[in-house]
Amino acid sequence: MIALQCRECQRQYPTDLSYVCEECFGPLDVVYDYSKLVVKRETFEDRPKNLWRYHELLPIEDKNSIVDLGAGYTPLHRADRLAKRLGLQNLFIKNDTVNPTYSFKDRPASVAVSKARELGLSAVGSPSTGNLASATAAHAARAGLPCYVFIPFDIEPAKVVQASTYGAEIIAINGTYDDANKLASQAGELYNLGIVNGNIRPYYVEGSKTLAFEVCEQLGWIPPDHVIVPTGSGALLCAIRKGFYEFERLGLIKSNEVKISSAQPVGCSPIVDALQQGRTSVTPVERPQTLAKSLAIGDPGDGEFAVKNVRESGGFGEKVNDEELRQAIHLLASTEGIFAEPGGVVSVAVLSKLIDAGRIDPDELVVCYVTGNGLKTPEAISIEGIQPAVVEPKLEVLAQIIRR
Secondary structure, eight states, X not given: OOXXXXXXXXXXXXXXXXXXXXXXXXXXXXXXXXXXXOOOGGGGTTSOSSGGGGGGGSSOSOGGGOOOSXXXXXXEEEOHHHHHHHTOSEEEEEEGGXXXXXXXXXXXXXXXXXXXXXXXXXXXXXXXXXXXXXXXXXXXXXXXXXXXXXXXXXXXXXXXXXXXXXXXXXXXXXXXXXXXXXXXHHHHHHHTOEETTTTTHHHHGGGGGHHHHHHXXXXXXXXXXXXXXXXXXXXXXXXXXXXXXXXXXXXXXXXXXXXXEEEEETTSOHHHXXXXXXXXXXXXXXXXXXXXXXXXXXXXXXXXXXXXXXXXXXOOEEEEOHHHHHHHHHHHHHHHOOOBOHXXXXXXXXXXXXXXXXXXXXXXXXXXEEOBBGGGOGGGSOSGGGXXXXXXXXXXXXXXXXXX
16 A cells, blocks of 8 residues: 545545545545565465455555454355356355345445554444444444444334444434435544544445455456446445456456446436436435335445446446345345345346346356345345244144145
């Protein structure tokens, strides 16, 4: 790591608590000196199976600052039964439902809280639609730092319980995620809080690119043909593309021609709308209405950059409604044994639509990123409709139930 650099005008800044360019107000990204990074495929062979196995490409200078709960190196699940159902030959699920707090947010939270510790901050926080609240709170607990999370008042109850159990101070906002985000940013400035996706954002987003690193390594150092990414703010999609780029730049993979498609829910799809309408700008959604609350970010901070990355990669944007999300939850669980929340399974729901539209070739090697666990949102499926019938404990009643 050598600097923070503006994504718009390329002006560079020191690697401190900066996140917005003073000249053009563009976002800042971490820049590395790749010529000084000596890593080979063999470098990673005997390292711990978590995201910190790639520490040379993460923005922590003092390893003693690392806050590690074991996030990362999650299963790349070969989904043969689902592939057969959809008419594909090579389908994989990158299963981030099994991270320590059961979502991909453990990756950026681990890096951000580590950086907060390295920078000497006394407390951390985050605005969140739920998953980041839990991830930040868990890593803050591990680091011994106070944690303040700002959430919309109507997020799923299980996520509120989870974050509060880790000891976070929950600040429920009478408004949307965007309202919570604004208040958290102001609190970060006033109280010197490390807002993980605010004033620590340049470092925070680096954690998510490990999803690209792991997929390449788990596929035998061969990048996939096509990946489908659940998209809220757009940061995850941009980070994944950066990860593929860095592995190519370092010679760890031969080429980076991965098509990246954005998956969003109907009711909050500003990035997909821009892609489908041929626009470069993103029109905010004032009041998101979707079952996928973890993706209900109406004014995505990295929206225009996500649009640019999808187009440059040759990917697509597609959206799905609430019923299609419910169907995808059942489909993934019943074929592959993976239970995902609506925001996590949106990639599988979009996969079906892209296949129907002829945008995915049956022979392509496809990876769906599944980013959150279904136990976080049990109310997303019809609980009333799956209550089992009560029967007498007699063998003869099974004749009507068990299929031979």
